[in-house]
Structure formats: structure tokens, C-alpha cells
Amino acid sequence: MDGRFYYIMTFGCQMNEHDSEIMAGLLEQMGYRETTKRAEASIILINTCSIRENADKRFFGTLGQLKRLKKENSDLIVAVCGCMMQQEHIIETIKKKYGWVDIIFGTHNIHTLPELINRVINDRQRIIDVWEEHRGVFEGLPSKRLYPFKAFVNITFGCNNFCTYCIVPYTRGRERSRKPEDILAEVKRLAEDGVKEITLLGQNVNSYGIADGFEKDFTDLIYEINKIDGIERIRFMTSHPKDISDKLIKAFGECEKLAAHIHLPVQSGSTRVLTRMNRHYTREDYLEAVRKLKEVTDGNIAITTDVIVGFPGETEEDFEETLSLFEQVKYDSAFTFLYSIRKGTPAEKFEDQIPETVKHERFNRLRNVLDVGMAEINKAYEGRIEKVLVEGRSARNKSTLTGRTSSMKIVNFEGKPDLIGRIVPVKITEGKTYSLFGEVCDEV
Numbered sequence: 001m002d003g004r005f006y007y008i009m010t011f012g013c014q015m016n017e018h019d020s021e022i023m024a025g026l027l028e029q030m031g032y033r034e035t036t037k038r039a040e041a042s043i044i045l046i047n048t049c050s051i052r053e054n055a056d057k058r059f060f061g062t063l064g065q066l067k068r069l070k071k072e073n074s075d076l077i078v079a080v081c082g083c084m085m086q087q088e089h090i091i092e093t094i095k096k097k098y099g100w101v102d103i104i105f106g107t108h109n110i111h112t113l114p115e116l117i118n119r120v121i122n123d124r125q126r127i128i129d130v131w132e133e134h135r136g137v138f139e140g141l142p143s144k145r146l147y148p149f150k151a152f153v154n155i156t157f158g159c160n161n162f163c164t165y166c167i168v169p170y171t172r173g174r175e176r177s178r179k180p181e182d183i184l185a186e187v188k189r190l191a192e193d194g195v196k197e198i199t200l201l202g203q204n205v206n207s208y209g210i211a212d213g214f215e216k217d218f219t220d221l222i223y224e225i226n227k228i229d230g231i232e233r234i235r236f237m238t239s240h241p242k243d244i245s246d247k248l249i250k251a252f253g254e255c256e257k258l259a260a261h262i263h264l265p266v267q268s269g270s271t272r273v274l275t276r277m278n279r280h281y282t283r284e285d286y287l288e289a290v291r292k293l294k295e296v297t298d299g300n301i302a303i304t305t306d307v308i309v310g311f312p313g314e315t316e317e318d319f320e321e322t323l324s325l326f327e328q329v330k331y332d333s334a335f336t337f338l339y340s341i342r343k344g345t346p347a348e349k350f351e352d353q354i355p356e357t358v359k360h361e362r363f364n365r366l367r368n369v370l371d372v373g374m375a376e377i378n379k380a381y382e383g384r385i386e387k388v389l390v391e392g393r394s395a396r397n398k399s400t401l402t403g404r405t406s407s408m409k410i411v412n413f414e415g416k417p418d419l420i421g422r423i424v425p426v427k428i429t430e431g432k433t434y435s436l437f438g439e440v441c442d443e444v
């Protein structure tokens, strides 16, 4: 099978990134090798996301660009998958306007990719195989990791929360958890393979095991992983504030391998809006969780969030509550979203949609508050010595290395490439709004 290459384009969240790692693993098992040149590929795979604004437009734009390659190379297989394929109207458009796409599959059956490819090669027919729902959890899938020293591990799939703006429960199905023994076996294997940092993935890791009636909850899982030799850092995402337990908060004070960072999407600072979003917590509940997290860690925890500006019916007063919450929490970073309609979600039908100009104006005000807070936090790092997991060379300046602190901060510093993959002490010399700069030093 010499000379057969695959090219994967991935949009969206870390769960999608990890699905792509698994699909790359499956393709390599079939004898394909990765290429960074589309024109060289025998298989082009687009792993889509429906959460971002204008995702459809961007996807169809990308797909349109592939038509020429498909014309030039009739053996080229174009496959599309991911969240978008779980939506009826998208599949209809592909069928109507992009009839040359060979394989359409969804989020529940990525493990069937080799079979789908073989069917196309043998029958030269278009295949649409989108499973409406999961049929169990699939174990033992290979994965081609982006980094040798850090890995993502799925612990839950799907979501049961039905926030009124969100498409995920419809595209990723009901929540189900992998068995603790399967997760622990995978983490042990990864540790033996040299992985130092793992990130446990799920739409809402805090409700791990509950819907499946497991005895072990999410925090128990963390304590178990904390015992695995070789693993030096444990991260997880995402946490739903309604399900964050005191037990988990306590773990931040006790588990030495648990990274000093939590991603805790707030979405809005107004309880009225949170209720309309179906979030099941109040502004006060959220602030109380943050207070406790800071208390058990003596303030040594980075908090990041997701926030939506301009949700239907959001008044100036509601928005000001989001601003004041940001001032109070002082986030280390945030993904800030302008609300936009997702077809098929309850909020699509909400009447009081906010004009775009108002959304943008609020968005800019929020970014300003966020940036001021981030600059202040990062400035306070100056002079500190941080343990940095060195990830690679900086994209901007090849002679600079880049890595992350336990608190997820990006640190740039001069150093030899043999440091890549190691955890090294770095003295922070400068804290800018979006990243830190430093020098490798001796441990104190």
C-alpha cells in the first residue's frame, strides 16, 4: 500500500480533535500515511463541528474547494463526518449540491471508517451511514496522538443537559460513560508509552458514571489516576457548574497531579438568563463554587470559562451582571461567543432575539474587561518559577520553545529542542495579556 496518503481537516472542540486522532489511528492501521498536502491524498476526511457561528458556510466553502481535486483524481475518496452530519438539513444539501462526496458518517460510528472506505473502494458507491444514536461505547480503538507526551482520554460521550442554545445533545446523543477499568487501563498504557499529561474529555465530566449507575464517580476516577506512575499531570474538560461537587473541589487541594486549572463555563452572569438557558444554577451558586475552589487551593487555581453574549432576551442589566461577574471572578481566559441560532434548538424559537449591533457592542465591552483581568493575572506571574511541560517550538519564532504551566498558561522561552516533552522549571520574566515569557532555571 505504499504511497497511499490521508489528509484530515478537523474543526471544533477537543473531542473532535481526539476523534480525528482515533480516525488517523484507524487509517494508519489500514496502511495509509499522513500527508500535509491535499493534492497528494487518496483520502480526504473533514471532521466537522456545528457549534461555531457560520459553521455550515465554512464547511461548504471548504468542501467546494475539493471539487477540483476530485475531478483531477477520480480515485480520491472524500469523506465527511462529525457533528454536522447528525443534522438532516446538512445531509440534504450535500446530496443535492455535493453529490461527489463519497462517505458521510456521524459522530457515533467513527470506528466503522475502515469498513466504509473498503466499501467505497470495492463498490464505488456513495455511502451515507449516520447512526441516529450510539450503540454502546467502543473500546480498543487505536489513536494517533498529536504529541507523544500528552494525550486525550474520552470518559463520557454525549450530553443530557439540553441547554436551550446548544446543538450538542442532538448531534452527540445521550450521555454515556466508559467503564472505569477501561479508562484506567488506557491511562496505564499511555503512561507506559511515555505520556506525562492526560486530559479527560467529556461534555460534562462531572456527571461521569451517574446515568450508567457506576459506583465510582468522577472524583474517584481522578484519585485512581493520581496513583498511576508516570502520569504527572491530570486535566479535564468540560465541567458543568451545576454538577461540580464539594468532593471534586476538595480533590484540587489533595491530588498533587491534578493541574491547577478548571474550565468552568458560566455562559451568563444573570440568573434570569441562566434559567432561560436551562443551566440549573444561579449566579450565586457559580460564585460560591469559584470561592470554594480558590479557598482549597489558596488562590492557586486558574479559572477559564465559556460565555455567550446576546442570548435572546438579554437586557442591558443582564449583560452588566455578566460584566460584574467577570470582574469578580477574574478569569485567566475565556472563550467568548456571540449568541447565534442553531437550527432545532429551543432558543431558535425565542422571540426576543438581540440585534447584531448590540451583541457586538456588548462583546467588545466584555473582551475589554476580560483582557484587563488577564493582563493583571499574568503580570503577577513575573518572578515566579513555574513547572512547564515543553510542547514544541513556537509557531512564530522557531528558536523559541513553548510549553504550558500547570495552570495552562502558555510560556515562551529560549531552549534546546531536547527539552521538548519534559517538565522543566522556568522563571517567568514577563507576563503579557495572552502569554508568559521566561528563562529555564534551576529548581528552587
Ligand code: 5AD
Pocket (backbone or CB within 6 Å): 051, 165, 166, 167, 265, 267, 306, 307, 308, 337, 338, 339, 340, 341, 342
Ligand atoms: N451560540 C453561541 N455560542 C454557543 N455555544 C454553544 N452553542 C452556542 C450558540 N448557539 C458556546 C457555549 C459552549 C461553547 C462550546 O460554545 O458557550 O460552552
Ligand code: SF4
Pocket (backbone or CB within 6 Å): 159, 160, 161, 162, 163, 166, 167, 168, 169, 203, 204, 240
Ligand atoms: Fe451543550 Fe449544555 Fe451539553 Fe454543554 S452542557 S454540551 S452547552 S447542552
